[in-house]
Amino acid sequence: MENQQSSTRGRQASYTPNPETLALLKASGNPINGLGETIPRKASPFFWHPPDQHPYGELQNVARQSSRRCPGAAPAFMAAYSHPDLIPIASEQIEATAEKHTAETTDFALAHEADVIGIAPIDEPWVIVLALAHNYERLKTGSFR
Numbered sequence: 001m002e003n004q005q006s007s008t009r010g011r012q013a014s015y016t017p018n019p020e021t022l023a024l025l026k027a028s029g030n031p032i033n034g035l036g037e038t039i040p041r042k043a044s045p046f047f048w049h050p051p052d053q054h055p056y057g058e059l060q061n062v063a064r065q066s067s068r069r070c071p072g073a074a075p076a077f078m079a080a081y082s083h084p085d086l087i088p089i090a091s092e093q094i095e096a097t098a099e100k101h102t103a104e105t106t107d108f109a110l111a112h113e114a115d116v117i118g119i120a121p122i123d124e125p126w127v128i129v130l131a132l133a134h135n136y137e138r139l140k141t142g143s144f145r
Helices: 004-008 057-068 073-079 098-111 136-141
Strands: 116-120 127-131
Touching (some): 098 116
Antiparallel strands (some): 116 127
């Protein structure tokens, strides 16, 4: 007969959400996510938009307050508001192939802390998406600079 204690060793206890938090889930995310829709559309305002723009506003406020209690969270959130001014759009457009622009943009992004980059032509001139991996060791210590 297997030792019951050894069968759960290394496993975390199952998570049970706070009932007050569960009560804030007043709508399914499926309609917001477009489950079952067949016609492409813009994304719906969601969780980090202003709380009055979606049915999860109360839950968002609880999550925001909870995350700000974490050590080092306040300086990290405030750093989002202390970024340098945006550089104005260049008055002179550089003519080059899409491949050359893509290569140069990718090289620049990867040399400046981006971990992944994606570029796609759309109705707007271009969309560039940068992905930056979390540095969990720095997050643990609150060292953000």
